[in-house]
Amino acid sequence: MPLATGLDILQAARAGKYGVGAFNTNDLEITQAVLEACEAARSPVLLALSEGALKYGGKPLVDLVLGMGREATVPVAVHLDHGSSFESCVRCIRLGFTSVMIDKSHEDEATNIAETKRVVEAAHAAGVSVEAEIGRLGGVEEHVVVAAEDAILTKPDEAERFMAATGADFLAVAIGTSHGANKGKGRPYIDHKRIREIAAILPHPLVMHGASGVPAYLVERLNAAGGQLKDASGIHEDDVREAVQHGIAKINTDTDLRLAFTAAVRETLLAKPKEFDPRKILGPARDLMRQVVAERIEVFGSAGKA
Ligand code: 13P
Numbered sequence: 001m002p003l004a005t006g007l008d009i010l011q012a013a014r015a016g017k018y019g020v021g022a023f024n025t026n027d028l029e030i031t032q033a034v035l036e037a038c039e040a041a042r043s044p045v046l047l048a049l050s051e052g053a054l055k056y057g058g059k060p061l062v063d064l065v066l067g068m069g070r071e072a073t074v075p076v077a078v079h080l081d082h083g084s085s086f087e088s089c090v091r092c093i094r095l096g097f098t099s100v101m102i103d104k105s106h107e108d109e110a111t112n113i114a115e116t117k118r119v120v121e122a123a124h125a126a127g128v129s130v131e132a133e134i135g136r137l138g139g140v141e142e143h144v145v146v147a148a149e150d151a152i153l154t155k156p157d158e159a160e161r162f163m164a165a166t167g168a169d170f171l172a173v174a175i176g177t178s179h180g181a182n183k184g185k186g187r188p189y190i191d192h193k194r195i196r197e198i199a200a201i202l203p204h205p206l207v208m209h210g211a212s213g214v215p216a217y218l219v220e221r222l223n224a225a226g227g228q229l230k231d232a233s234g235i236h237e238d239d240v241r242e243a244v245q246h247g248i249a250k251i252n253t254d255t256d257l258r259l260a261f262t263a264a265v266r267e268t269l270l271a272k273p274k275e276f277d278p279r280k281i282l283g284p285a286r287d288l289m290r291q292v293v294a295e296r297i298e299v300f301g302s303a304g305k306a
Helices: 006-016 028-041 051-071 086-095 109-125 156-166 192-201 216-224 237-246 255-271 278-300
Strands: 020-024 045-050 076-083 099-102 129-134 139-141 144-146 170-173 206-208 248-253
Touching: 006 020, 006 045, 006 076, 006 129, 006 170, 006 248, 020 028, 020 076, 020 278, 028 045, 028 051, 028 255, 028 278, 045 051, 051 076, 051 086, 076 086, 086 099, 086 109, 099 109, 109 129, 109 156, 129 156, 156 170, 156 192, 170 192, 192 206, 192 237, 216 255, 237 248, 237 278, 248 255, 248 278, 255 278
Parallel strands: 020 045, 020 248, 045 076, 076 099, 099 129, 129 170, 170 206, 206 248
Antiparallel strands: 139 144
């Protein structure tokens, strides 16, 4: 079926108080794992490509993801994650993406508004939805490293001004999460009060970046197979569930799939030193990623919504 827009999927999610995963993909196996898990659970989904993914795989990767998304039996949007410029967003719109993110959250408010507005005009003319961001997450935000103490949480009044001025469709909010596998000691803090305040003013779907759970069993398997991941921590499942009840509709997940991929590849190489068929090495990684996506869908509450 034709691809859905991000807004089609996320408006229904916000109204129905469930979250939908935006899973980052970089190749065939990740895309298969995500779509197979979503089809099995009857869950809508966003397949997200970052600029890093576009650089890595180019148009052939985009065509693969678009093609697989159209073949799926559940609603799929193909989304640009953290677009850094108007040009980058327009390139993706021309390639067939149905959703783009323009991330000028590192600029001042006036620049963020002006650049986001430009993208909204071009995207809406093509029937494509737009995610924007205000505030600043900790961790690595596509090339920019932000120390935890430099993270700036999204202010509700600024969010209201920003959405009214730009016409963006959904908003990434900084509420305590960060990208990557080290999200803070113990149970990372999530500012639920802030989510409630923003959601009380804005009817738009809200987006949680840096939402990976970094499950202990994956970290243990990865390290037992020779990995060296220290102090790994993620967002507690109950915090994701609570955030969804308050207005978070799009939940970005990349790290959990990377962990599953690497754990499974390491295990296979260790257990089968004579194996050199890529399919026998990547197949188990795809299986474990599919399981992780299924677990995420349970947490988000999107099963049966397609
Ligand atoms: P994680 O690193 O927590 O998976 O977050 C990914 C993300 O937010 C991509 O935009």
